[in-house]
Amino acid sequence: MATAAAPSILDVRADFPIFGRRIDGRPLVYLDSAATSQKPESVIAAIDDYYRRHNANIHRGVYTLAQEATEMFEGARERVAAFAGGQTETTIFTRNATEAINLVAYAWGREHVGPGDAVLITQMEHHSNIVPWQLLCEETGAELRYLDVSDEGKLSLEQLDAELARGDVKLVACAHISNVLGTINPVAEIVGRARSAGAVTLIDGSQAAPQMPIDVGALGPDFYAWTGHKALGPTGIGVLHGRRELLERMRPFLGGGDMIRTVDFQRSTWNDLPWKFEAGTSMVAEGVGLGAAVDYLTGLQMESVRAHERELVGYALERLREVAGVRVIGPRTAEERGGVISFELEGIHPHDVADLVNRENVCIRAGHHCAMPLMRRLGVPATARASFGPYNDRSDVDALIGALAQARQVFGV
Amino acid sequence: MATAAAPSILDVRADFPIFGRRIDGRPLVYLDSAATSQKPESVIAAIDDYYRRHNANIHRGVYTLAQEATEMFEGARERVAAFAGGQTETTIFTRNATEAINLVAYAWGREHVGPGDAVLITQMEHHSNIVPWQLLCEETGAELRYLDVSDEGKLSLEQLDAELARGDVKLVACAHISNVLGTINPVAEIVGRARSAGAVTLIDGSQAAPQMPIDVGALGPDFYAWTGHKALGPTGIGVLHGRRELLERMRPFLGGGDMIRTVDFQRSTWNDLPWKFEAGTSMVAEGVGLGAAVDYLTGLQMESVRAHERELVGYALERLREVAGVRVIGPRTAEERGGVISFELEGIHPHDVADLVNRENVCIRAGHHCAMPLMRRLGVPATARASFGPYNDRSDVDALIGALAQARQVFGV
Amino acid sequence: MDDLYRDYILDHYKRPRNFGELEPHDLEAHDHNPLCGDELGVHIRVADGKIVELRFHGQGCAISQAAASIASEEYVGMPLDEVGGLDGEWLIELLGIPISATRRRCALLNLKVMRGATTGDASWPNGGG
Amino acid sequence: MDDLYRDYILDHYKRPRNFGELEPHDLEAHDHNPLCGDELGVHIRVADGKIVELRFHGQGCAISQAAASIASEEYVGMPLDEVGGLDGEWLIELLGIPISATRRRCALLNLKVMRGATTGDASWPNGGG
Numbered sequence A, B: 001m002a003t004a005a006a007p008s009i010l011d012v013r014a015d016f017p018i019f020g021r022r023i024d025g026r027p028l029v030y031l032d033s034a035a036t037s038q039k040p041e042s043v044i045a046a047i048d049d050y051y052r053r054h055n056a057n058i059h060r061g062v063y064t065l066a067q068e069a070t071e072m073f074e075g076a077r078e079r080v081a082a083f084a085g086g087q088t089e090t091t092i093f094t095r096n097a098t099e100a101i102n103l104v105a106y107a108w109g110r111e112h113v114g115p116g117d118a119v120l121i122t123q124m125e126h127h128s129n130i131v132p133w134q135l136l137c138e139e140t141g142a143e144l145r146y147l148d149v150s151d152e153g154k155l156s157l158e159q160l161d162a163e164l165a166r167g168d169v170k171l172v173a174c175a176h177i178s179n180v181l182g183t184i185n186p187v188a189e190i191v192g193r194a195r196s197a198g199a200v201t202l203i204d205g206s207q208a209a210p211q212m213p214i215d216v217g218a219l220g221p222d223f224y225a226w227t228g229h230k231a232l233g234p235t236g237i238g239v240l241h242g243r244r245e246l247l248e249r250m251r252p253f254l255g256g257g258d259m260i261r262t263v264d265f266q267r268s269t270w271n272d273l274p275w276k277f278e279a280g281t282s283m284v285a286e287g288v289g290l291g292a293a294v295d296y297l298t299g300l301q302m303e304s305v306r307a308h309e310r311e312l313v314g315y316a317l318e319r320l321r322e323v324a325g326v327r328v329i330g331p332r333t334a335e336e337r338g339g340v341i342s343f344e345l346e347g348i349h350p351h352d353v354a355d356l357v358n359r360e361n362v363c364i365r366a367g368h369h370c371a372m373p374l375m376r377r378l379g380v381p382a383t384a385r386a387s388f389g390p391y392n393d394r395s396d397v398d399a400l401i402g403a404l405a406q407a408r409q410v411f412g413v
Numbered sequence C, D: 001m002d003d004l005y006r007d008y009i010l011d012h013y014k015r016p017r018n019f020g021e022l023e024p025h026d027l028e029a030h031d032h033n034p035l036c037g038d039e040l041g042v043h044i045r046v047a048d049g050k051i052v053e054l055r056f057h058g059q060g061c062a063i064s065q066a067a068a069s070i071a072s073e074e075y076v077g078m079p080l081d082e083v084g085g086l087d088g089e090w091l092i093e094l095l096g097i098p099i100s101a102t103r104r105r106c107a108l109l110n111l112k113v114m115r116g117a118t119t120g121d122a123s124w125p126n127g128g129g
């Protein structure tokens, strides 16, 4: 059963301080990277160094610290933009991916979506890529429609074509990788077809950016959103890459300091991109931390990160087949998946599964994974989910399999 | 000239690692706390410890790390609420003060402000308490009106009464302490009068929360906003205290994960307060850091922080009088002021002043301080501004005075 | 033996008491715990101000279902006006297992539903915050 | 002597050349640097495709005002179509002082205004980003 572990493609666990942690004397088996990733030493150290040596408010300060802080933050933006194939001036820092999507819903949506129009999303979206569109449609009288998810966890381009052919679709929003199914969606095709049909596209790359090479420029969506904390970076920062023409024409979203050029009593004018969409004091330490995170990922090479995830997912799919009563949800092969595996274990509710494997320090998630509509589509109240980061290896999968066997014993199933 | 420095009320510089920094071999004279504060060791260590030992996504995780992280974050919320005299469930974490104000403008303002209504703010507001209301008034057709600032930098309650008597004021928004003038506004009176006139109140406590004891409950505004990075806490987090009845009745602001109770294909229901207004992954490390910051401030006692600032401002006002050509802007006495002093130096543009004193590692700010309308009212293009934190003492003031004398020499004025 | 999933917990989970629907009934309520997708409804028959019969129905984790089953045996025969006075501690003690903060709402869901049905107060019982 | 505020910089700041207004004029532009509140306008007279006379006016820090004054002596006599080709480096070199990132826009404001007046392009010159 237990394998003579093949060497992993990446071997970087030692870079992540949290794995020095022992709980009840035993190491951590962290399989919840789809919820949030762990952080390498270099990211933690960058934040620490920022506060210890450089902390100052940015953009408007003349003194040395303020200049250093500004350069560190704007330098991080350059590297974050390059990491995802975006341009610096169209790479906007937000609070998280959720805020990035809301920014588009408010600042683009309210001007371009109205009664008789439709917003098209998919049944596999995260709540953060559903609720902003519900609010927008409720406010503007537009219709919210969904692309179906097949039993295998996939979208249909034919259905997309049919929806676009109706001629009312103003925006198509779709996850790059599903955080529940693991499905890697054909976003290049989706973006291309939507574009030909005159629809604006938003791709939610929250799961993709940390897992595979992304080239927003080549992919070509109008908006691409992702989130720092899932990409080895800090909490409190997300990214929105936008198409320049759209960003330039959009009204601002949040008003306040830094996003203005001039403020008069009754009227203001807006700052250049990207600052037009960054109101108030920036997430400076978070920007610096995210810069360190993309440096680290770039050092690993995203092709290797993707190969590593694929290899681990392949191994995990194989080993899960050994456990009686396991039903894996989503695409069948590791090629079609990101590093996420949702499953059910017969006779044990996912919430109990997660609690039981936690006794072996195996951290997995149970619940609706912020995707209640997908749960409804799949006909399950919840799933258990294991997901991977660059720091995982086969021994983590083995630990999960062992813990699942124990869980079955406790429940006598 | 140089004084045998009286002992300061607080003596805590050693708690702040950044003061170990030397630039060109000399220590830092940080006089820009109104822009952002420096961070004590305990705050930096709390963030570091969070990432090294506890990092996990919160609220929905069953495993140990997720439980710890949730308790750390929600525990921080309790202490942050208590620090400001607010209630835990009505203490909402935002990205910064700016977002907190925008939240109110969007989620409350768009439902309650319309054509024929007025929003009343003051000439001394920060852009973050101006632009959101401009955007709201532009969208809704309401009128944006201003309370004047006197030559001494004060508001007039008579004018407030007159404005309220017009019967159309739906909201009064006002800074607790001006970030330019230092003026401590009579917010209890303002809130009381506005309330009697049926207007909702928002107090911008960005400068007050770090400097003096705040009791939002006793003060009684409908909304009170402040920002973590000015209160010894991290960037990327702000606070909005709201009145429960209003928050409960308001539509959500940002839609996404965590702020929902249920999501169906077309409709969602909202989570309890405060989470209804916190969409997407929370600023977990930032919450933990802000919790450590309020613990630190509580340890110092906010009465002492206020006394310390008052003492320093008194000393600085006195010493600035020694410098020929200095004109101080704002209230005359330290009693009427927070720890902020804006001034002009005859014959030298504020930007040059800031650059020149930086040669002595004296960090002050020059510019419009995100208060362009106030600059217009004062008839100045910009000011120089020195501001204080608990870590400053008289030697910092002395350094500023010395550097100003040198600046005058360079310019031959 | 497992601390949390004791034999009697698993027994109540697998063979819940007072489970099903009750038609006709006098009181009812339905609620859920979005955290884990637990759903629970209750049908209650009342006579002389007392709960004379009751059925829970729904689906969820072992803790939520076992808790409903165990507590159901207490609710039957209870004066209606006592239900509103029951708090989270009562239920946790009744279960006799160490309930962590994360599982608290699983355990308390049945009490929430009962209070909803009898008092109209649909908030979480004390300690379910 | 000070590195940045050299004597000739302060001299140009205190007694700026080509300062004032010019009526009538052929070209004009006005702009500002919100960072420090610098404002600068220009009036230009043109003959035979050349700048024959020019006046800056405005207020601001020593760097922005001195830079305008120093550069004004270069602009006079320059063929109009050369202005658009001038970049930030040209100006920084002309000033002969070490300009930090924060002060760059102060130094470049006059070139921005000149380009606005002659080419209609109101973006920051190279290096003023």
Ligand SMILES: Cc1ncc(COP(=O)(O)O)c(C=O)c1O
Pocket (backbone or CB within 6 Å): A257, A279, A280, A281, A282, B034, B035, B096, B097, B098, B099, B126, B128, B129, B175, B177, B178, B179, B204, B206, B207, B227, B228, B229, B238, B370
């Ligand atoms: C009075 C006042 N209000 C609001 C703000 C905005 O705070 P933040 O930029 O953190 O949102 C500031 C500081 O920048 C301020 O001084």
Ligand SMILES: Cc1ncc(COP(=O)(O)O)c(C=O)c1O
Pocket (backbone or CB within 6 Å): A034, A035, A096, A097, A098, A099, A126, A128, A129, A175, A177, A178, A179, A204, A206, A207, A227, A228, A229, A238, A370, B257, B279, B280, B281, B282
């Ligand atoms: C696919 C997907 N989209 C959006 C999000 C939202 O990210 P955040 O909570 O950081 O805004 C997540 C993660 O929670 C996700 O997995």
